[in-house]
Amino acid sequence: MDSAIQTSASFWVIIFGYFAVVLGFGSFFARYNKTTQDFFFSGRRFSWWLITMSIVATGVGSHSFLKYSAKAYEHGFSSTMTYMNDWFFMPLFLFGWLPIVYYTKIRSIPDYFERRFNPGVRILATIAILGYMIGYIAIGFLTMGKTLEPLLGIDLYMIIFIVAIISGIYITFGGQTAVIFTDLLQGFILIFAGILVFILGINYVGGFDIFWNALSPEFKLPLANFNQPSNFNFVGIFWQDGVAGSVGFLFMNQGLIMRFMACKSVHEGRKAAAFNVLILLPICTIVVSNAGWIGKAISIVTPESWNATTQLDHVFTQVAYLITGSEVLFAFVIAAVAAALMSTVDTLINAVAAVVINDIYRPIVKDKDDKHYLKVAMIVSAGATAVGALSTIFFENFPTLYEAHGFFHSTMTPPLVVAIFLGIFWKRYSTPAAIATFLGGAILMWIGNKYPQIFISPFDHGIEFNPERPYTYIRALYNTLVCAGSGVIVGLLTTPPSEEKMEGLTVWSLDKAREFFKGSAPNDRPGESLLAKWIVKDCEEGEVRFSIGDMETMGADVGDLVYLADERKWLGGLKSVHSVYGEPHKEDGVVYITQFQVESGLFDEKRKLIAEKEL
Amino acid sequence: MLDFSRTWVPYIYLYGVGGGIFLIGMFIILRSRSLKLEIVRHKEWYKILIFGFFYYMGIHGLFTFAAIGEPMFAALIGLIMIAMTANLIFTLFIKPKRV
Numbered sequence: 179m180d181s182a183i184q185t186s187a188s189f190w191v192i193i194f195g196y197f198a199v200v201l202g203f204g205s206f207f208a209r210y211n212k213t214t215q216d217f218f219f220s221g222r223r224f225s226w227w228l229i230t231m232s233i234v235a236t237g238v239g240s241h242s243f244l245k246y247s248a249k250a251y252e253h254g255f256s257s258t259m260t261y262m263n264d265w266f267f268m269p270l271f272l273f274g275w276l277p278i279v280y281y282t283k284i285r286s287i288p289d290y291f292e293r294r295f296n297p298g299v300r301i302l303a304t305i306a307i308l309g310y311m312i313g314y315i316a317i318g319f320l321t322m323g324k325t326l327e328p329l330l331g332i333d334l335y336m337i338i339f340i341v342a343i344i345s346g347i348y349i350t351f352g353g354q355t356a357v358i359f360t361d362l363l364q365g366f367i368l369i370f371a372g373i374l375v376f377i378l379g380i381n382y383v384g385g386f387d388i389f390w391n392a393l394s395p396e397f398k399l400p401l402a403n404f405n406q407p408s409n410f411n412f413v414g415i416f417w418q419d420g421v422a423g424s425v426g427f428l429f430m431n432q433g434l435i436m437r438f439m440a441c442k443s444v445h446e447g448r449k450a451a452a453f454n455v456l457i458l459l460p461i462c463t464i465v466v467s468n469a470g471w472i473g474k475a476i477s478i479v480t481p482e483s484w485n486a487t488t489q490l491d492h493v494f495t496q497v498a499y500l501i502t503g504s505e506v507l508f509a510f511v512i513a514a515v516a517a518a519l520m521s522t523v524d525t526l527i528n529a530v531a532a533v534v535i536n537d538i539y540r541p542i543v544k545d546k547d548d549k550h551y552l553k554v555a556m557i558v559s560a561g562a563t564a565v566g567a568l569s570t571i572f573f574e575n576f577p578t579l580y581e582a583h584g585f586f587h588s589t590m591t592p593p594l595v596v597a598i599f600l601g602i603f604w605k606r607y608s609t610p611a612a613i614a615t616f617l618g619g620a621i622l623m624w625i626g627n628k629y630p631q632i633f634i635s636p637f638d639h640g641i642e643f644n645p646e647r648p649y650t651y652i653r654a655l656y657n658t659l660v661c662a663g664s665g666v667i668v669g670l671l672t673t674p675p676s677e678e679k680m681e682g683l684t685v686w687s688l689d690k691a692r693e694f695f696k697g698s699a700p701n702d703r704p705g706e707s708l709l710a711k712w713i714v715k716d717c718e719e720g721e722v723r724f725s726i727g728d729m730e731t732m733g734a735d736v737g738d739l740v741y742l743a744d745e746r747k748w749l750g751g752l753k754s755v756h757s758v759y760g761e762p763h764k765e766d767g768v769v770y771i772t773q774f775q776v777e778s779g780l781f782d783e784k785r786k787l788i789a790e791k792e793l
Numbered sequence: 794m795l796d797f798s799r800t801w802v803p804y805i806y807l808y809g810v811g812g813g814i815f816l817i818g819m820f821i822i823l824r825s826r827s828l829k830l831e832i833v834r835h836k837e838w839y840k841i842l843i844f845g846f847f848y849y850m851g852i853h854g855l856f857t858f859a860a861i862g863e864p865m866f867a868a869l870i871g872l873i874m875i876a877m878t879a880n881l882i883f884t885l886f887i888k889p890k891r892v
Contacts, residue, residue, distance in 0.1 A: 255856065255860070262849060262852065262853065263807065263811060263849075265815070265845045265846055265848075265849050266811040266812075266814040266815045266818070266846075267814065267815075267818065268818075268842060268845060269815065269818035269819045269821075269822050269828075269842050270818040270821065270822065272838065272842070273822040273827040273828045273838070274818075274821070274822060274827060277827065395795055395860050395861055395862065396795060396799070396860075398856070398859070398860035399795070399799070399800060399856075399857060399860045399861075400852075400853050400856040400857060400860070401803035401804060401807065401853065401857070402803065403799060403803075404798065404799075404802050404803050404806070412803040412806070412807075413803075413806065416806070416807060416810070416811075420807075420811065421814075445834065448838065452841055452845070455845070456845055456848065460852065603821055685821060685822065685825045685827050686825045688825070688826075688827045689826075702832065704833075
């Protein structure tokens with residue numbers, strides 16, 4: 179297997195054809211990018227279902243297919259652990275971090291740090307978050323290289339180079355709207371492809387009963403052995419992935435945060451997140467792992483058809499090749515994995531550009547027009563792609579992608595995760611405490627890394643010390659504790675920040691954040707959405723006007739925020755605008771809007787608008 | 794035969810420590826009044842959050858019983874999960890129309 183799999187020209191025609199369709203789909207929607215706000219946040223207009231599907235494609239990155247298939251083949255159903263432990267942090271995410279980022283209109287996570295602390299902490303956060311995202315991009319490229327390596331039989335870095343160029347071109351010109359719509363398409367496709375592999379695989383081994391009975395009870399347990407082996411154990415993975423990874427992904431993944439900020443409201447963002455974790459993640463865990471289970475079953479039921487020398491990171495490709503039975507299907511499955519790579523990487527490249535423009539470039543080069551920043555954002559996107567591709571060197575030496583990713587999460591996420599957490603939930607958390615979290619935490623993490631047997635072993639839960647890769651996963655617990663400890667001690671010893679400085683920036687003052695978002699006191703009076711015909715009339719700038727009766731139906735007052743969208747719900751908010759209620763008129767069922775709003779919302783003359791009060 | 798430490802200790806740790814994190818989270822959002830139970834929509838979210846915790850407990854419990862060859866217990870958990878899900882859907886969708 180690890181020599182190149184034989185493929186014909188039609189295989190590559192399908193692969194490149196698939197890419198062309200996906201890129202064309204994204205480029206079509208890229209025309210909606212008119213400003214940097216659109217390029218990064220898509221104008222905060224989309225429905226939950228569109229965002230949740232695009233989150234799938236981002237979360238279920240290409241690394242997922244390869245790394246979980248590898249661990250699924252080795253350790254069984256416990257490969258699902260990492261997708262099935264995200265709910266513990268949902269209360270804090272849905273009613274803490276999500277409304278804060280949405281209502282405070284932060285442009286990036288470092289932006290939050292400046293508002294909550296000071297510009298110095300913003301710089302520390304910027305460095306940490308760029309390191310995290312570039313590392314993530316690198317793992318994405320490395321995965322793609324490993325996916326195609328057995329097919330092409332050419333040098334890994336040559337493959338990475340080619341993939342990086344394709345990704346870079348796409349994201350550089352597409353922006354966030356293109357990313358969201360491409361991911362929507364790819365989200366559906368990769369779920370379909372993963373389920374297809376499962377069905378074909380079950381069929382290949384002779385049916386579900388044969389598959390189930392071939393696997394040992396231990397293989398079928400959903401959670402791994404508590405503390406062994408050192409390269410895959412429950413407790414280490416719980417702290418590395420369930421805590422550091424989950425929080426890292428939900429709270430500090432700029433790409434994901436930008437998705438939620440593209441939702442039309444906080445409520446829609448909550449729906450997207452909850453649906454994703456409750457429904458899609460359990461499906462996705464089967465999608466990304468099943469090739470490993472199928473591979474194990476094949477190796478037991480029909481050992482003659484299984485190449486026992488298959489590298490773990492090549493299990494997915496090997497299984498897909500065996501079970502599809504046709505080159506067309508095989509090409510489709512590989513294209514879906516490639517699509518997953520694009521989804522993960524393009525989101526992160528776009529996020530890197532957002533951080534660089536908003537946190538580094540804009541504060542230095544002020545007062546330029548938006549076109550200038552948009553142009554620089556495109557150049558940064560191309561640069562981030564190149565740096566990400568070069569950074570793959572750091573992860574190439576790990577035995578599997580799973581371990582590379584695990585080590586990366588354990589090391590990179592704790593300082594930011596702790597700083598975000600304490601910043602949101604602890605009012606005493608001051609600027610010196612945040613600096614201590616980053617700097618003190620980094621020093622203690624370095625010491626722990628240097629002397630793991632002294633510093634990390636007290637937290638090892640009985641995990642065996644592996645001198646080659648000491649405490650790959652459980653180091654996340656040590657790293658989190660030292661970062662938290664540094665912050666808490668300094669927080670307790672220094673003067674707490676004033677309440678005014680923190681208004682709207684912690685979970686304790688969310689009403690203030692809502693007020694800040696609206697510009698006046700929120701109106702929570704219950705109301706209903708309604709359908710209205712639109713007419714272009716002169717209104718005050720940024721306002722729309724409804725009848726008195728319609729405003730009563732919506733529970734709205736003059737000055738409240740309103741969301742108007744094309745009546746076709748399947749558009750998911752693509753044609754929509756946010757506005758403010760102006761003085762009412764007397765025509766029920768009609769909304770007066772300006773020509774500018776018609777153009778911004780891309781409204782169709784023949785279509786009514788759905789209107790709903792926001793705040 | 795798999796012993797208790799192999800089958801259930803990770804489960805207990807996951808929902809013990811994870812449950813602690815979840816409870817602290819619920820406490821903070823209620824105490825800070827980020828989640829306001831008097832708002833109908835928030836009350837729905839409160840139910841969804843609790844449902845989600847037991848939903849995942851159920852999935853892991855179901856698969857553990859299925860793996861160790863206890864289909865009756867697995868089926869029982871499956872039925873409880875179906876009932877919980879039906880109850881949630883009923884609560885969320887059989888309701889007066891509002892924003």
